[in-house]
Amino acid sequence: MKQLLITDDDSNSRTLLGHYMTKEGFRVLEAQNGREAMNVLAQQSVDLAILDVMMPEVDGLALCEYTRRNYDIPIILLTARDQISDKEQGYLSGTDDYVTKPFELPEILYRVKALFRRYSLASSDKIRLNELVIDRKNYEVVDGDEVLLLPLKEFELLAQLAEYPGRLFSRDELIRLVWGSDYGGDERTVDVHIKRLRKRFPHTDRGFVIHTIRGVGYKLEVPSQ
Incomplete structure (x- = not known):
C-alpha cells in the first residue's frame, strides 16, 4: 500500500484530503507544518508528498527543496495562488x-496516480554507491569486474537501505519492508543480516557504510570520494 504524506496547516483541508485518499486505498500520514513533516519523513517510509505552500515555520517551498534533496519521491505543491511566477518558484523548488486551490478531490487522485506511473517508469533498476552497483533486476551487486550474489534477504535489505542513503530506518520498519508485515520472527533478524552485510563489504571508503543508531535502527551512508 502506497503511503502519502499530507502537510497543511489547515486541519480541515488535511482531514478532507486524507479521508478521501484513504478511501481510495492509500495509507495517509499527516503533518501540520514543515518541521513536523521533516520528522515524519525521517521516521516513516513515504511514497509521495502533498505539501501546502503557505505554512508557518517552514513553508512549502522550503520543505519541497528539503524533500527533493533528501528523498527520491514525487511531490505535489498546493497553493491558493495561480500566478506564473508562483508556479515557477514551485518547480524551481523541485x-x-x-x-491551485480550490481543487476537486478527484483531480488530486488523478495527479497522484499519474506521478506514481511516471516514477515507476523512470525508476532505475540500478543503485550506484560509488564503485558498487546494486542491480535490483538481476539481484546482484557489481564491484568493478566482480559480480557478487547475495542471499535474497541480505540483498533486499541492502537495496532498501541504499535506495534512501542517509535515511534512518527503524528495525521494525525494515522487518515490515523486507520480510513483510506477517513475518513471525523478531527484530534480531535485522541485526544478524546487517552484521553479515558489514562482513561482506568491509571497505567503508569504497561503496557505503551502515551506521547503527542505538535503540532505533540503521542507516546507510555513501562516503564522498
Missing part, C-alpha cells in the same frame, strides 16, 4: 506537480 516539485513534480502544482495544484
